[in-house]
Amino acid sequence: MLLRIDPASSQPLYDQIADDVRRQASAGTLRAGDRLPPAREVAEALDVNLHTVLKAYQLLRDEGLVEMRRGRGAVVSAHAAALAALRDDALALAARARELGVGVEAVAALVRAAAEES
Amino acid sequence: MLLRIDPASSQPLYDQIADDVRRQASAGTLRAGDRLPPAREVAEALDVNLHTVLKAYQLLRDEGLVEMRRGRGAVVSAHAAALAALRDDALALAARARELGVGVEAVAALVRAAAEES
DNA sequence: TGAAGTGTTATAGTTCATCTATAACAACTG
DNA sequence: CAGTTGTTATAGATGAACTATAACACTTCA
Structure with missing residues (x-):
């Protein structure tokens, strides 16, 4: 899964990450049951702090798009269909x-x- | 013209003001040729600094919704029809x-x- | 012509969200 | 048990947002 951010943008990094996930969910690239890459992995790939990625994930959890559990990771919920x-x-x-x-x-x-x- | 802001919101004050103007333009409450209230007046009414209001106005100018000139004030442009x-x-x-x-x-x-x- | 009203620019300071860094902890997996 | 993952905690750095004050330039109108 590919995520992109623009460090020069005025939009917060965690918002950009969350937007990207929403975008892929609406496009059908991400579907219910799919797993998001581990936050630590994304953080390293984007050269960003772990917390920044987790904040994005938690935004998505708060709006019901993903479900998160320790040890398991973040999984896309059925809510993705609504975005699509x-x-x-x-x-x-x-x-x-x-x-x-x-x-x-x-x-x-x-x-x-x-x-x-x- | 009535403008409302929520000081507790995480959205910047100038964005809230700009959003309010855009909303009224799309609703037809504000039309081409209408004049926005002087920035100093809005600042006092909302208990906010002059610069905060001007930043909102300048955002709107940058997107073409209003035209501004010293001494004259801020006037809604024909672009308002597009929002409507x-x-x-x-x-x-x-x-x-x-x-x-x-x-x-x-x-x-x-x-x-x-x-x-x- | 002058006074008042308006946006513009400049300077400086405060506050707070954002982002980082590091570390330990708790739940799940294999 | 060992490894993976999200969760929580603490602390610090940076910059955007907001404020405060003042002077300036253009427009309008008496």
Whole structure:
């Protein structure tokens, strides 16, 4: 499993890692039952601290995307299917936003606002 | 014009202010030609520093939603219509996410990822 | 023309999230 | 039992966010 981060980004590293996992879950690259690589392994591969990776994993656990246990690791839950179900709509919205010249930040903010509104 | 922020939120204050303006533009409450309240006024109303408000305004300027000039203030640009055009799609996506039990953070991240993918 | 209102820039300091480093601990696997 | 993994604890460094104050430049309007 390949994870990428951009150390120069203003987005926190743990958010970038969590985003990457969400992305792969929505794309179907990661499915229920799949195991995330051990945090220590990811930390070394990305040249990042263990805690940074664990914080990302814990975010994903808090939102139900993965289940974690000592000794066993982090396993993708059935919740991944829900993300996959949203993929097409998210892509459509993003494409429409691009046509209209609306930037990433703005459209993400729009969805955040819509989520709180509904 | 009413702006709201949550000082306890982990989201930066300037992001909250910018989000609020984007929200009102997408809802049609703010339209092209409308003027944002003076930054000093907003700062006092929200009990926040002038610079914090200006940073929000400058974010909005960078994405083309408002135009700013000394002495004149910040005026909403024609770009507001683009946000309004996305509103229904954003609401639909948010509603669908809610049905599926997908949290705000996750769906926003999904859209971010989709925007970079397309 | 001058006064008031506005964004812009500059400087400096405080606070807190982020990230790192190290270590020990607890649960699971084989 | 030994190895793997997440969990917890402690401590420190760095930088973004926020504040405070002040001066500056452009616009508007009386």
